[in-house]
Amino acid sequence: MQHTRRLATAVLAVAVLLWSAGCAPTRPPSGTGRTRVTPTTVAIKGSDTMVNLNQAWAESYMGENRDARVVVNGGGSGTGIAALLEGKTDIAASSREMTAEEIAAATKAGHAPKAQIVGLDGIAVIVNAANPVQSLTVAQLAAIYTGKTTDWKQVGGNAGKIVLLGREVNSGTHVFFKEHVIQGGNSTSPAEYAKATLFVSSSQAIVSEVAHNARAIGYVGLGYVSDAVRALPIAPATGKPAVAPSPESVVAGTYPISRPLYFYTRGEPSGAVKAFLDYVLSADGQAVVRELEFVPVT
Amino acid sequence: MSSDPVSHEPTTARIPCAATSTASRFAARRSCAERQARRRRFWEWIIEHALLLIGLVAVAAVVLVLLFMLRDALPLFFADHLSPLGFIFGTEWRPISFPAQYGIWALIMGTTIVTAGASLIAIPLGFACAVYLAELAPRAVREVMKPTVELLAAIPSVVIGFIGYALLNNWVRDAFRLPTGLCALTAVLLLALMMLPTIISIAEDAITAVPRSYREGSLALGASLLSTIRHAILPAAGSGLVAAAMLGIGRALGETMVVLMVAGNSIEVPLGFLGNPDLTLWHKLATLVQSGFGLFGPARTMTATVASEMGEVAVGSVHYHALFAVGALLVLMSLTITLVSDVALRRVKRS
Numbered sequence: 001m002q003h004t005r006r007l008a009t010a011v012l013a014v015a016v017l018l019w020s021a022g023c024a025p026t027r028p029p030s031g032t033g034r035t036r037v038t039p040t041t042v043a044i045k046g047s048d049t050m051v052n053l054n055q056a057w058a059e060s061y062m063g064e065n066r067d068a069r070v071v072v073n074g075g076g077s078g079t080g081i082a083a084l085l086e087g088k089t090d091i092a093a094s095s096r097e098m099t100a101e102e103i104a105a106a107t108k109a110g111h112a113p114k115a116q117i118v119g120l121d122g123i124a125v126i127v128n129a130a131n132p133v134q135s136l137t138v139a140q141l142a143a144i145y146t147g148k149t150t151d152w153k154q155v156g157g158n159a160g161k162i163v164l165l166g167r168e169v170n171s172g173t174h175v176f177f178k179e180h181v182i183q184g185g186n187s188t189s190p191a192e193y194a195k196a197t198l199f200v201s202s203s204q205a206i207v208s209e210v211a212h213n214a215r216a217i218g219y220v221g222l223g224y225v226s227d228a229v230r231a232l233p234i235a236p237a238t239g240k241p242a243v244a245p246s247p248e249s250v251v252a253g254t255y256p257i258s259r260p261l262y263f264y265t266r267g268e269p270s271g272a273v274k275a276f277l278d279y280v281l282s283a284d285g286q287a288v289v290r291e292l293e294f295v296p297v298t
Numbered sequence: 299m300s301s302d303p304v305s306h307e308p309t310t311a312r313i314p315c316a317a318t319s320t321a322s323r324f325a326a327r328r329s330c331a332e333r334q335a336r337r338r339r340f341w342e343w344i345i346e347h348a349l350l351l352i353g354l355v356a357v358a359a360v361v362l363v364l365l366f367m368l369r370d371a372l373p374l375f376f377a378d379h380l381s382p383l384g385f386i387f388g389t390e391w392r393p394i395s396f397p398a399q400y401g402i403w404a405l406i407m408g409t410t411i412v413t414a415g416a417s418l419i420a421i422p423l424g425f426a427c428a429v430y431l432a433e434l435a436p437r438a439v440r441e442v443m444k445p446t447v448e449l450l451a452a453i454p455s456v457v458i459g460f461i462g463y464a465l466l467n468n469w470v471r472d473a474f475r476l477p478t479g480l481c482a483l484t485a486v487l488l489l490a491l492m493m494l495p496t497i498i499s500i501a502e503d504a505i506t507a508v509p510r511s512y513r514e515g516s517l518a519l520g521a522s523l524l525s526t527i528r529h530a531i532l533p534a535a536g537s538g539l540v541a542a543a544m545l546g547i548g549r550a551l552g553e554t555m556v557v558l559m560v561a562g563n564s565i566e567v568p569l570g571f572l573g574n575p576d577l578t579l580w581h582k583l584a585t586l587v588q589s590g591f592g593l594f595g596p597a598r599t600m601t602a603t604v605a606s607e608m609g610e611v612a613v614g615s616v617h618y619h620a621l622f623a624v625g626a627l628l629v630l631m632s633l634t635i636t637l638v639s640d641v642a643l644r645r646v647k648r649s
Contacts, residue, residue, distance in 0.1 A: 043437070145517040163478045168606045169394045192395060198480050198596055200605055201558055205463065212468050215477050 040165040042276045045073040046080020046093035049121065049172040050261055052091055056288050061279050070276060073155050084264055085109060090273045092264040095121065095176075111266040120295035122222045122250035122258035123177060127205065130215045133157040135233040135242035138181060138256050144217065145182050147194025152215065164197040165218035166204045173203070177219050181255055203293070219257075221293035222247065250295045260296065360633075367629055370622035374400075378616045385623065391565045391598075393607065393617045400620040402627075404567040408597035409628075411482055411568045412557060415593055416489035416550045421543045423490070424497030428542075431498070431503040432529055444502065451495035459559035462488045467560060474594060482568065482597040483590060486560035489553055493546035500545060504538020505531060537645040544639030551632055554601040562596025563606070600628045 002225035044054050051074040058070035073080075077094040084092035085106050098106075098113060106113045125141060127133060133156055136144075143149040144162055153159040169173040183189035200206050206218035222245055225231045233242035236256040249255035269277050279285050286296035374380050380400060388401015427447070431440050462484055470487070471479035510533050516530040517523070532539070569592040571577060571585050589595055604621050611618045 006402075162475045170607055170609055170611070175394070192392060196564050197597070198478065199563040199565075199598075199606075200480075201563075205559070208463070209467070209478070209480060213471065213478055 001143075038271050040067055041069040041071060042091065042272050043071045043073070044080075044091045044263075045075060045083045045089040046091075046094055047075045047077045047261070049093040049095045049176060050073045050093045050119075052172075053119065053261070053289065053292050053294060056292055057276075057280055057285060060284070060288055061276060064279075064284075065275075068272065069083050069275070080289060081264065082114065084266060087266070092262075092275075094264060095259055097262065106266070113264045113266060114268055116263045116265070116269075117260045117297055118263045118277075119261045119286070119289040119297060120247075120250045120258055121176065121261055122245055122247075122255060122295050123173060123180075124222050124225045124245040125217065125219050125234060125257070126210050126225060126229040126231050127217050128210055128212075129228070129230050130214045131157055133232065134296045137235040137238050137240075137242075137281060138184070139238065141181050141234065142184060142191070145177075145193060145197065147196060159215075160215045163209075163213060163216040164194055164215050165209055165216055166193060166197045166199050167203065167206070168199045168201055168220075173219065173221060174199075176205065176259075177257070180259070198256060205288065222250065222295055223290065223293035247295045251297065258295070300442050302374070322330055327400045352581055363516040364629055364633075366567040366624070367626035369621055370619060371626040372623075374616065374619035374623045378619060380616075380620075385620070386627075389567050389570065391603070393620065394538040398616065402600070402603075402620075402624055404565050404570075405598055405600045405603050405624065406554065406563070406627075407568045407570075407592075408482070408561070409551065409599040409601070409631075411592045412485050412489060412561060412597050412599055413547060413550045414537075415482065415486035415591075416493055417543070417547050419486065420493035420497055420546055420550075423495050424542065424546065425539060426502055426503055427456075427494070427498045428501035428539075429532070432502050433523070433531065436528055443503055444499075447495050447498050449495075451499075455492065455555040456551060456559075458492060462556060462560040474590070475592055478562070480560055480596060481495035482561055483593040485557045485597065485599075486593060488556045488560065489550045492553060492556070493549050496549050497542045497546040500542035501535075501539050504542065505540065508534045513627035537642045544642065548632055548635045548639070551628070551635065552601060554605045557599045558602040561599060563598045563602055563603065564596040565598060566596065568592040568595055568597050600624050604628075 044058070047065075051072060056073045061070055062068055071133045073089070075083075077092075077096050078093035080089065080090045080094055081098055081102055083089040085102070092113075098115070103113060125136065131152070133152065136155060140149065140155050144155070145164060145166070147164075149155060150162055151159060152162055166177070178193065179185065179187060182191050182193060184191070198209075200209065200218075203220040203224045206220050207224055207226060207229055210216045210218045211226075215273050225245070231245050233244040234256050235242040245251050245255050245257070250258040253260075263277065263280070265273060265277070281297065286298055303588070365376065374385065375382055384399055385402060387403050388399065389403050390399040390401045391400040391404055431444055431447075435443065466484050466487060467479035469479070470476065470481070470484045474483070476483075512530045512534055513526060516526040521529065567573075569589070571589075572582055574582075577585070586592075604625050607617070608621055611621060
């Protein structure tokens with residue numbers, strides 16, 4: 001009887017110990033309603049394209065540093081930058097550069113924003129291995145995806161209807177390709193995906209269809225390009241040399257369908273923010289970039 | 299508790315249904331039987347009402363699902379001020395453009411074409427198979443075939459979709475010389491395959507349920523077996539066959555994964571050229587045949603649209619409400635089909 005009671009007490013004590021060790025330090029006081037909860041909390045807000053990447057960084061960073069806390073929010077690059085100016089976030093994630101006005105506003109408020117490229121977004125245009133087309137210009141690509149060009153022979157290929165493959169609207173790639181190629185970087189352009197575009201539910205499915213269909217064209221993140229398909233070199237404009245998509249050409253900025261992904265901080269990063277940024281740029285952090293089909297900086 | 303008048307012995311007082319004298323034993327047995335009957339009635343009441351409650355939960359679930367869908371669908375017309383006609387008959391589905399456009403005619407036509415195509419294949423095939431299994435097949439064949447057909451229903455739809463994506467897609471493209479195999483026809487073939495077990499199983503039951511006397515009477519009058527099946531058995535099983543077809547159609551209408559994977563999902567309206575006033579009738583007919591009645595082109599169904607876009611949509615946005623409206627319309631279409639099949643089932647029961 002006494003034996004059992006002692007055992008029960010011991011079990012209870014161990015449980016209490018484990019519980020207090022397990023949850024006490026990782027749960028900061030909450031209820032202030034602001035994103036900066038404790039000094040060790042890093043708040044990231046901004047680009048929806050980057051939100052999964054930011055989340056993945058946050059998770060692996062918190063997994064390695066038990067007392068660190070990273071809060072990720074989306075909303076768009078502009079939202080993130082506005083929040084940074086108002087001091088509501090530590091890091092603004094942005095898939096575009098800050099505008100001159102935004103930088104001026106920040107400098108006026110007393111903290112010149114510091115930009116850090118944390119990864120790159122590059123999209124490869126893929127065709128079947130048997131397709132004779134060697135390269136396309138961005139304008140040709142836009143004409144193909146808006147339905148103005150419908151036959152491969154119009155761009156130097158074998159006669160045959162072009163089968164357009166795209167990602168579903170919930171994909172960041174869909175949005176990036178639309179803004180960057182179809183609208184030609186002009187966000188007010190009324191250009192749209194051709195109605196005949198087949199919206200496919202995954203990048204893997206695009207690769208698989210292009211691999212089997214000689215008339216298909218599709219676009220996927222660089223990480224998805226395999227030997228089964230051919231990634232077309234793309235020329236930024238007629239007369240300019242076409243550049244093959246590769247991590248190097250994306251990093252060099254010569255490949256036209258790519259963009260750097262930024263982290264903006266208020267002035268030089270320090271403390272917890274700096275520690276997190278160091279992690280993001282470390283080999284581990286850049287491995288996360290590759291995992292999520294973006295292009296690492298280094 | 300004991301009402302036994304002579305149960306003064308402590309032992310019998312404890313056991314209510316045991317008495318010593320003949321008279322009291324008789325009285326006790328009667329009161330005991332009465333008590334047992336009362337207890338049984340009580341339990342029957344409990345069970346009956348518990349079952350009623352379970353039935354009501356199912357009814358409530360249907361009503362609540364519809365209310366839940368409508369709660370998030372109706373703001374599309376009242377708060378976001380889209381016209382219901384423009385929503386249903388609009389031919390542009392551009393949910394993330396500026397300005398966004400929400401017209402689901404392409405989705406309605408996609409769902410209609412895919413469901414109709416699959417039904418046209420699966421219903422005749424299913425009925426033929428059911429007749430064979432119920433009337434013609436040797437016992438050994440039937441005993442192997444029927445469970446096998448029913449096993450077909452157990453294959454997860456994503457597996458069927460995967461087979462369609464990796465194999466059928468390429469076969470359809472090469473066989474019909476199409477630009478791509480990601481089209482309505484591939485989806486139709488796979489959906490037909492998925493409808494078959496439902497149709498065969500229910501149709502076979504309906505045919506087996508036809509009284510033996512019909513069959514024997516017809517054969518005794520000198521009718522051949524095929525004539526008996528056609529003129530005596532099938533008409534008698536008619537309502538059951540309708541129910542089988544309806545449940546099969548419901549299966550095709552609600553299927554999501556397969557169409558999402560193989561139907562192409564473009565926002566082009568299938569058979570949209572039929573509404574073009576510039577085309578002559580002959581040109582329309584020629585295009586109709588050329589397009590394989592719309593089956594050779596891509597189709598985007600209502601289910602696939604909701605499934606692929608719901609994940610990332612901002613809660614409470616116009617797009618969100620539009621997807622709920624698509625869902626609500628789908629529930630209404632599905633309910634209509636179920637009600638029709640229910641009426642048919644009731645008719646078969648009456649006959």
